[in-house]
Amino acid sequence: xxxxxxxxxxxxxxxxxxxxxxxxxxxxxxxxxxxxxxxxxxxxxxxxxxxxxxxxxxxxxxxxxxxxxxxxxxxxxxxxxxxxxxxxxxxxxxxxxxxxxxxxxxxxxxxxxxxxxxxxxxxxxxxxxxxxxxxxxxxxxxxxxxxxxxxxxxxxxxxxxxxxxxxxxxxxxxxxxxxxxxxxxxxxxxxxxxxxxxxxxxxxxxxxxxxxxxxxxxxxxxxxxxxxxxxxxxxxxxxxxxxxxxxxxxxxxxxxxxxxxxxxxxxxxxxxxxxxxxxxxxxxxxxxxxxxxxxxxxxxxxxxxxxxxxxxxxxxxxxxxxxxxxxxxxxxxxxxxxxxxxxxxxxxxxxxxxxxxxxxxxxxxxxxxxxxxxxxxxxxxxxxxxxxxxxxxxxxxxxxxxxxxxxxxxxxxxxxxxxxxxxxxxxxxxxxxxxxxxxxxxxxxxxxxxxxxxxxxxxxxxxxxxxxxxxxxxxxxxxxxxxxxxxxxxxxxxxxxxxxxxxxxxxxxxxxxxxxxxxxxxxxxxxxxxxxxxxxxxxxxxxxxxxxxxxxxxxxxxxxxxxxxxxx
Ligand SMILES: [Fe+2]
Numbered sequence: 408x409x410x411x412x413x414x415x416x417x418x419x420x421x422x423x424x425x426x427x428x429x430x431x432x433x434x435x436x437x438x439x440x441x442x443x444x445x446x447x448x449x450x451x452x453x454x455x456x457x458x459x460x461x462x463x464x465x466x467x468x469x470x471x472x473x474x475x476x477x478x479x480x481x482x483x484x485x486x487x488x489x490x491x492x493x494x495x496x497x498x499x500x501x502x503x504x505x506x507x508x509x510x511x512x513x514x515x516x517x518x519x520x521x522x523x524x525x526x527x528x529x530x531x532x533x534x535x536x537x538x539x540x541x542x543x544x545x546x547x548x549x550x551x552x553x554x555x556x557x558x559x560x561x562x563x564x565x566x567x568x569x570x571x572x573x574x575x576x577x578x579x580x581x582x583x584x585x586x587x588x589x590x591x592x593x594x595x596x597x598x599x600x601x602x603x604x605x606x607x608x609x610x611x612x613x614x615x616x617x618x619x620x621x622x623x624x625x626x627x628x629x630x631x632x633x634x635x636x637x638x639x640x641x642x643x644x645x646x647x648x649x650x651x652x653x654x655x656x657x658x659x660x661x662x663x664x665x666x667x668x669x670x671x672x673x674x675x676x677x678x679x680x681x682x683x684x685x686x687x688x689x690x691x692x693x694x695x696x697x698x699x700x701x702x703x704x705x706x707x708x709x710x711x712x713x714x715x716x717x718x719x720x721x722x723x724x725x726x727x728x729x730x731x732x733x734x735x736x737x738x739x740x741x742x743x744x745x746x747x748x749x750x751x752x753x754x755x756x757x758x759x760x761x762x763x764x765x766x767x768x769x770x771x772x773x774x775x776x777x778x779x780x781x782x783x784x785x786x787x788x789x790x791x792x793x794x795x796x797x798x799x800x801x802x803x804x805x806x807x808x809x810x811x812x813x814x815x816x817x818x819x820x821x822x823x824x825x826x827x828x829x830x831x832x833x834x835x836x837x838x839x840x841x842x843x844x845x846x847x848x849x850x851x852x853x854x855x856x857x858x859x860x861x862x863x864x865x866x867x868x869x870x871x872x873x874x875x876x877x878x879x880x881x882x883x884x885x886x887x888x889x890x891x892x893x894x895x896x897x898x899x900x901x902x903x904x905x906x907x908x909x910x911x912x913x914x915x916x917x918x919x920x921x922x923x924x925x926x927x928x929x930x931x932x933x934x935x936x937x938x939x940x941x942x943x944x945x946x947x948x949x950x951x952x953x954x955x956x957x958x959x960x961x962x963x964x965x966x967x968x969x970x971x972x973x974x975x
Contacts, residue, residue, distance in 0.1 A: 467608040471503035471601070475575070478597050479505060482561065482590045484577035489565070490517060490524050491573035491605060494755055496705065499528055499573060507578060508553035515549060522546035523560045527574045533563035533595065537585040561586035563598050567606040575601060623651045637776040641671035644769045645743070649673050651765070652758050654745035656723065659733070660685060660692050661741040661773070667692055670741070674723070690714025691730050692742040699739060701731040703759045707746075729754050731762050733770040740773050786881075787834075794837040800848055807924055812836040814920035814965065815913075818957065821964035822916070832913045835888040839917050842872030842889070854931035866901050869893050888913040892921065895952045907954070915954040919945060919961050922952070938969055 471489050479487045486507030490499040499517040504510075520529045523536055526544045536542040539557045550557050562576040575598060580586050641659050649657040656674045660667035665687055672680040688697045694712045695702055707713045707725045726747045733741040743766050748754050794808035815836040819829050843851060846868055850861045857865065873890040876882045891905055891914040898906035926941040936944075942962055949958040 467605070468503065470604055470608075472505070474597060474601050474604075475503045475505050478575065478594060479577065481593050481597075482577050482586070483581040483584075484561075484586075485579035485581055487575070487577045488512065488524075489573060489575050489601065490528070491565075492519070492528065492571060493753070496753060499524060502573065508549075508555045511553050512549060515552075517546075522548070523562050524574045524576045527562045527564050527576075528571050531564045531566060531571055533591060534561075535586045535588070535591055536560040536562075558583075559585045561590055561594060563591070563594050565598055565602040565605060567602045570606075572602055572605045572609075619651075623647060637773065637780045638671070640772055640776050644765070644772070645671050645673055648743065648762060648765050648769075649745055652729070652745045652754070652762060653749045653752075654754075655747035655749055657743070657745040658692075659741060659743050659769070660696075661733075662696065662739055667696055667742060685714060691728055692744055695730045695732050695742045696739060699732055699734070701729070701759055701763055703754055703756070704728045704730075705753055727754055729759050729762050731759070731766040733766050733773060735770050735774050740770050740777075743769060790834055790837050793841065797841055797844055800843065800851055807928070808837050808840065810924035810928070811839060811917060811920045814923050814968070815916050817964045817968045818916050818920060818961045819913075821960045821967075822957065828913075831885055831888075832916065834882065835885040835892075835913055836917050836920065838872065838876065838882075838885065839889055839892045839921065840868060840872065841875055842868030842870065844875065845871050866893070870902050885913075887911050888917065890914075892917045894918070896954050897951045900952075910954075912957075915957050916961070919953050919957060922948075923965065938965075942966070 475487050475489055478484070484506070486505065486509065488504040488509070489502050491502045492498075493500050493516070496516070497519055499519065501513045501515065504512050517525050519525055523534065523539075523542070523544050523546075525546075527534060536545060537559050539545040539560055542560075545557065545560065549555065556579075558579050560576060560578055561580075562574055564571055565573040565575060575594065577586065577590070577594065580590070645657050645659055648654070656672070658672040658680060659670050661670040663684075667685040667687065669680045669683045669685075671677075685693050687693050691702060691704055691707070691710065691712050691714065693714065704710050704713070705727050707728050713725070713728075723746075728744055728746050730742055730744040732739055733743055743762065745754070745758075745762060748758070798806060798808050812833055815832055816829065819832045824832065843865075846864055850857065850864055853861065869890050869892055873886045876886060876889065888911050891900075891903065891910050894900035894903065894905045894910040894914060895918075896907055896910070896915070898904050900910075923941055923945065926936045926944060927938065929935045942965065945953065945958060946962065949955045
């Protein structure tokens, strides 16, 4: 290495390509060649460093961090940062920062046009400010906030084709010096590489996210077609939407007359939020319902439309929201919202488009599920009315069907019967005595012991009940339950004398519930018995009249039910 070359670091300032004016032409040429070699060597070093960085890291933030360190080293900068343009806000955010107050600066953003970095992003031109205090383009906002003194700045745009992707900014040349053109030349060797990486990372992330979102959307379409239970559907829809949009929380509000009602919400506070009503036109959701269009709100707390009631009821703090209308071809059914992008990030237009696509799916599914639920409710109400008609035939057993249903459901739940089967158990319990409709009222209301003939009449009611309901296809599964609700576990019951597990399980449950309600209720010839006596009697009949395994569970369930009732 020639003695004349002062060794500092391997990125020492780029020497001018112009040869120095020298007395001897020969010496001048040698110097010129030497300078060229140094420049080339420096470039090779930089390119080597670049290839090392890009070969080692795959994560954009890591690559940017490493680039920044290398550039700072090459330009002897005290501090530096890479700021990227945030698409939806069109502001610059700190993607990487090192030296100075780097750890604190990342929370700030810079408008395009604000400060030296903003100026470079706006004009697309690199620049050097040897004295920041004297340059009007320099913003003192960060220096003041972070108690840092910026003396001089060097900044270059990160461009790809004609797009400005961001800027790279160096602050305060070390040893009290100022940046010069050689530093800028060095910086400009790096910028095309950083730009290409930023651009590619954006494309890669976009594609990966798009594929993931498409897959989710397909999954949701499949799911939507597989459930008609409104509550389950809403919860699942919301879970999928918040997951896909990386949202901290979300809610679905359904339209009920002139108001929106929170029908589903995510997170720990979901039960608190549920059933809060929002008038049309009020709050962001109310605005969406009135205007019939989506909205992306970046700063909810400072948006006059924001309805603070939901936040006040919980400890949740809403930052940003996307709200979209849920509408079918015919009408608006509600509003879906997602709240706060995870990781302190902001929602963008792509997110809004995705939520709109989800909302289209959700609206149709909600409409179908509502229709189904309404039909189900109507069906259950009709059954209840019929059951009451039977109960009214006998003043003393007025609420018998209700009681048997309640106890059957408690026992069923304690046995871990799935929801769909519990619904069948409920209908069977409500209808178990429908056959009594054909029994003479004088027998049903007789306050004294029944004659053998009268008892034979009564014993017909399980078969009669099953026969009455037979024409209804939806009830075909409960017919055996009704037919056998007076069988005994030991085979001494009626009408078929079935034994043990040959008796339908739901009949074995209703049998216990039926006896319990009969014992607890006042009769013309006796008062209702105390709960403890009833339980003892059921226990006593375990294995003879009743299934012993169900009795064990039933007694616990009944005790629990009554202790809760007393507390209420
Ligand atoms: Fe009965």
